[in-house]
Amino acid sequence: TMTIHSEEHVVDVHVRSGIYSSDTIFDYSKGYIATRLFSRNACFIMKMNKENIPELREIGRLAFEKQTMKDMYSPNNVWTQFQSGNSVLGHVKDWLLYGKNIEQLCTGLPLYQ
Numbered sequence: 001t002m003t004i005h006s007e008e009h010v011v012d013v014h015v016r017s018g019i020y021s022s023d024t025i026f027d028y029s030k031g032y033i034a035t036r037l038f039s040r041n042a043c044f045i046m047k048m049n050k051e052n053i054p055e056l057r058e059i060g061r062l063a064f065e066k067q068t069m070k071d072m073y074s075p076n077n078v079w080t081q082f083q084s085g086n087s088v089l090g091h092v093k094d095w096l097l098y099g100k101n102i103e104q105l106c107t108g109l110p111l112y113q
Contacts, residue, residue, distance in 0.1 A: 004059060010101050011059055023105060028056050030099040034106055043106035045098060045113050 003012040009028035015021055024035040026048070033053070034045045094111065095103040 002059070004056070006056070008101070009056055011056065025101050025105050026053070026056075026059070027099050027101050030097070030102070032098050032102060034098065034102040036105050036109065041109060043109040043111050045102065045106070045111055 001014045001016075003014075005011070011026040011028075013024040013026070015023075019039045021038045022035055023038075024033065026033050028048070031048045032045055033048055034043055036043045098106075
């Protein structure tokens with residue numbers, strides 16, 4: 001499921017798929033994406049690359065098209081690959097940088113950047 005909070009410039013994506021379940025936040029105001037993988041009990045954070053991430057106003061349209069058509073080709077499909085690295089627990093300075101939405105998603109989990 002996807003929830004778009006236009007006034008906050010935030011998109012929440014919830015994937016419920018057993019061990020592959022995850023929550024992802026696209027925070028357009030802070031410029032970061034955070035994904036919490038439930039099977040790994042970890043949070044992955046990356047800086048948004050505006051060339052590869054659809055704009056907020058396009059996300060709803062793309063989701064609607066995908067849902068209606070069931071199979072959509074788009075150059076705006078987003079795939080990410082995370083490489084394990086050093087993890088840190090979030091500190092106050094991290095939460096100021098990433099914002100309250102990502103803080104709520106990732107508090108208490110190892111952060112991989």
